[in-house]
Amino acid sequence: MNIKEHTFLVSCAVLLGLVGLKTPAQPVFSLILVLYFPGVFITSVMKKELDVVEVLFLPFLFGISFWIVFSYFVSEANILHWAVIVVISLFSSICADRQHIKVTYTWHELPFLLVCCLFVVSYSYPWSQFYGWVPPGDDMKYHVTHIENIATSNSLPEDYGRLYPEVDILTYPLGYHTITALASMFSTTSLPSIVSSTLFILFLSCFSFYFLGKTLFNKKTGVYSVFSLSFLSLFFHRLLYTSTYPNVLAICLQVFALSLLFKTVQNNFDKKMIVLTGLAFAASGETHSYIFLLNILFLSFLFGFFIFLRDFSRVKILLCTGVGFLLLMIPYILRLRFEPPSTIEIWTYTVWYTEDSIRSLSDLIRNISILSPLLLFFGILGGITLKRNQVTELVLWILAILLIPFLSFLQIQYPGWYSISPNRIFLYLFAPLCILSGKFFSDLEQTLSRKKFLSFIVITVLFSSGMHHVNLFNSFLPDPVSEVQMNPDDHFIMQWLIDHTDEDTIILNTGPTVDCSSWIPIICKRRVVFPSFSGHRGDKCIEKVGAHKKRVDLWIVAYVPDSHLALQILKRYSIEYIYIPAWKKRWFLDLYPEKLVESPLYQLVVKKGNAYLFKVNYDEEPETTYFTVMSKKGITMKGDQLFTLSVSPVLSADVQGTFFLEVQYTDSTYGQIDIKENSNYLGTILKYKTGEEKSMIYPLSELKAFDLLFYPEFDFHLEELNILFGLEDAIKISEHIGLKGKWAELQLKELKKITVPSEDTGLRIYLFNVCKGELIIRYEDTGYGNVDINVSDALGKWHAMAVIYRENSGEIKEVRIPIDREYSVFVLGVYVHGDHFTIAELQYTKV
Structure with a gap:
């Protein structure tokens, strides 16, 4: 049945009106306006006869592919504007009307497909944690900025924007960002519009698995491929729950590109199909770099296989498709910067690559559990039933995915190895497994009676729903990465x-x-x-x-x-x-x-x-004053060897405060040094070979003897190690003398005087790192009343060390307080009778 004349143009005009109404559904209406009409025109170029699923959803996939590639080509012209979108959509709708598309109304599989897609939406967001449409996880913190920059600048950004000008290059593929930004250009760009648009895009993307299963096998396989994606794939769920939306869209576009490729190589040399296949591959590569890499690997494997078979007609098709794919990606490739990584980047990437590699059976089992054991099981059963002529494409696709994880298992380095996560690429196996699982369900339907097959499907749906929504079998381990952080x-x-x-x-x-x-x-x-x-x-x-x-x-x-x-x-x-x-x-x-x-x-x-x-408050001064009670210089530690430093401070009674460890070093190597106080973890020194001189202070918990334990990865040289004493509410007179309490310090020209209030029992003189010597107190003999200089014993009882008898003579006098032994911290109490007491100078001297 032919679609009536002007149907698409009228639909486009109606959507323009709906977009202008500023309703809550505006982001979805905007997306349909942006994607559908260019997509339906491109679809009509490929084929004139479509079934219901094709006419409804194939245009969206082509529309996404078109806008991604088109945006890269015109980015420098700054024309990604809502007016340009309207013009292109109107023009495309007119052109599509002139193609006289025919629709065959076979839509029996459509309700089942819609149910599967809606089930994806049901777990695409942690609805129980919903807060203002803020997406879960961390990924969208990175992507939203680029989406906003596209929407405001009408072009693809080349840096990280106003807030972070130091990052002056942007090579991340911007396919996903482009689509969501284009939909946001009809309203203000906001998290609700971005997330709601994204959910609609994901809803549409599921149909790429239908088209691939249908192309490789039949409609039933396509339907059950979508079923496997929706109900069985745990990794697809995880991608959505962590808001890694570019990854999801890129995978779905790659699957769509494969459906076009397999259709192309099955036919004679069709220029239109070759161009459209290259378009879809380019769009997927411009959405995620891992998919770009996998596209190259798969096309190379397939090209080599056809050469081996001497099937030169298919070699020609594949060669033209690959050339078209790379030509369409030229604007993206020109944005790449192939600068050698710095030492810190190599060091960091090496650690990450090792963690992300699959190096043991336990690593493999853990990744399979993330992938979904049930999907793997049904996928293997589907693979067993494949005929010989059906094996090639899927096996080569799987090999392309497994190549990098296999290299990581062998710890083989290749160009750019440090920028790739092998286990993430391994998890892309879910895509071919969904197709193979779909093949298994399709074959099973033909083998079992209708009643038995429906029972099997119902049981599978129940188990899958339990896994996705109530975490049956601990399908998803608790992971804060998948939580909504806003509150x-x-x-x-x-x-x-x-x-x-x-x-x-x-x-x-x-x-x-x-x-x-x-x-x-x-x-x-x-x-x-x-x-x-x-x-x-x-x-x-x-x-x-x-x-x-x-x-x-x-x-x-x-x-x-x-x-x-x-x-x-x-x-x-x-x-x-x-x-x-x-x-x-x-x-x-x-x-x-x-x-x-x-x-x-x-x-x-x-x-x-x-x-x-x-x-x-930069105008304020710290309340805590620090004094050095022990110092060591030039300490060298051997790598992988425990270094112990015993500290035995000698304290008098009535000491109140905290010890601190200060380390000073030059950041000349890579590695880390863990530090403990006795058996308690204190901190870690991280070294990144910056060449800078560093200092760090750690609070200690003991006011008695303790051991400092150092665990260096590599040889480590400490320029200086100090044990500090932190005294709150104190006046620092010198490195050896501090005053605690409500002393009043007066600065008169070059002369500093200290007024000691009378009748105050909280006044203390602290002496630090002293040995046998004297504390000299020079004071003004003004006013009347004695001044007691006391020391406390272990029971808290005070004993007089000296008594100052004032005569109000106005002279400068002095008193000497003997220190009979070495102390790390020595405390004297001062009590003033009568009038306030004025100290002209405090001095410590060794004998």
Whole structure:
């Protein structure tokens, strides 16, 4: 039956009206307007007779492919504008009307396909954690910025935007970003519009598995391939639950491209099909780099296989398809930068590559559990039933996927090995397994009676629903990566930042991933120290963002926030606010709000639940004063050998305060050094060979003898190691003398005087790192009343060391307090009778 004249043009006009109404469904209407009409015209070029599923959904896949490739070609012209979209859609609808498309109304499989797609939508978002359409996981923190940049600049961005100008190249494929940005151009770009558009795209993408199963085998296999994808694939669920949407779209476009390729090689040389196949392959490669790599591997394998068979007609088809695929990807390829990675990148990538490699049977089993054992089982059964002429394409597809995981098993390095995650590529096996599983179900339907087959399907659906929705058989291990991080407390803080801070404000957050604070650049449009892409494998993000170096420096805020060193580091990075989110589930920079509240360096400006926002007070001084009680220089430690340093401080009675460990070193090598105090973990020194001189301070828990244990990976040289004593509410007179209590310090020209209030029992003189010698107190003999200089015993009883008898003579006098032995910390109590007491000078001398 022919589609009536002007049907597509009228439909396009109606959609334009619906888009203009600004309804909640506007993002979906916008997507249909953007994708369907160019897609239906391209579909009509391929074939004039379509069934219901093809006329409804094939245009969307072609539309996605067209806009991705087209956007890359015209990006430099800055014409990705809503007006251009309208013109192209109207023009395409007119052209499609002139193609006189015929539709055969066979749609028996459509309801079942829609049910499968709706089931995907049911687990595509953790609905029980729904909060303002904020997507789960961390991936969209990276992608939303690029989507917004496309929508506002009308072109594909080449850098990371205003907030992070230091990352001046952007090579990540922007296919997904382009589609969602185009749909957002008819309204304001927001998380709700982006996520709702994405869910609709994913709904459509499921049909690519139908078209591939149908092309390779038959309609039944296509239908059950979608069923296998929806109900059996756990990895597909995981991709959605972690909002890795570009990955999902790229896989579905690759599957669609394969359906076109297999149809092309089955026919004679068809130029239109070759071009359209190249278009689909290019779109998938411009959506995710792993898919780009797999496309090249698979086409190379298939090309080599046809040469081996001397099937030169297919070699010609495949060669033209591959050339077309690469030609259409030229704009994307020109954006790539093939710079050698820096040393820190190689070091980091090597660690990641090792962790992501499949090196043992346990690694393989773990990845199969993520993939889905049930899908693997049905896929293997489907593969067993394949005929010889049906094996080639699927086997080569599987081999292309397994090549890189196999190389990782052998630990063989190849160009760019460091930028690839072998286990992620292994999990792409779910796609061919869905087709093979679909083949198994199709064959099983022909073998069993209708009643038995329906019973089997119902049981499978029940088990699968349990796995996806109630975690039957522990199908999904608890993983915070798949949770929605936004919550009312953190959203309140972010709204405060929007309302009360400037756009150039820099905020110290607590981590780039599995941490709600890294949503700030997206929600608030403010810069954070640790953005979500701090560890992105590309665009030299690791080196240019420098999160590894900043983390090492900013640990001082976690360990000793009330210090000049912490203030110095915060000032180095121009940090104005410190944000501790309510939702964070991975240790990166573990800040404690209680420590910040106690320090005058930080002002709590807003708190909501467990979310805190502090403003850094650069005009204030730390409340804690530090004195050195022990120092060692030039300590060399051997790699993989325990180094122990015993510390036995000698303390008098009435000592109140905390010991700290200060280490100073040159960051000249790679590796890490774990430090313990006795058996308690203290901290880790991370070295990245920056060549910089570093300092770090760690609080200690003991006020008695303790051992410091160092576990260096490699040879490590400490320039200096100091044991410090932290004294709160103190005045530092010298390196050896500190005053604790409510002493009054007066600066008169070059003369510094200290006024000692009378009748105050809390006044203490602290002496640090002293041996046999004297404390000399020079004072003004003014006023009347004795001054007692006391020392406490272990029972807390005070004994007089000296008594000053004042005569109000106005002269400068002195008293000498003998120190009879070595002390790390020695405390004297001072009590003034009568009038206030004025000290002109305090001095410690050795005898």
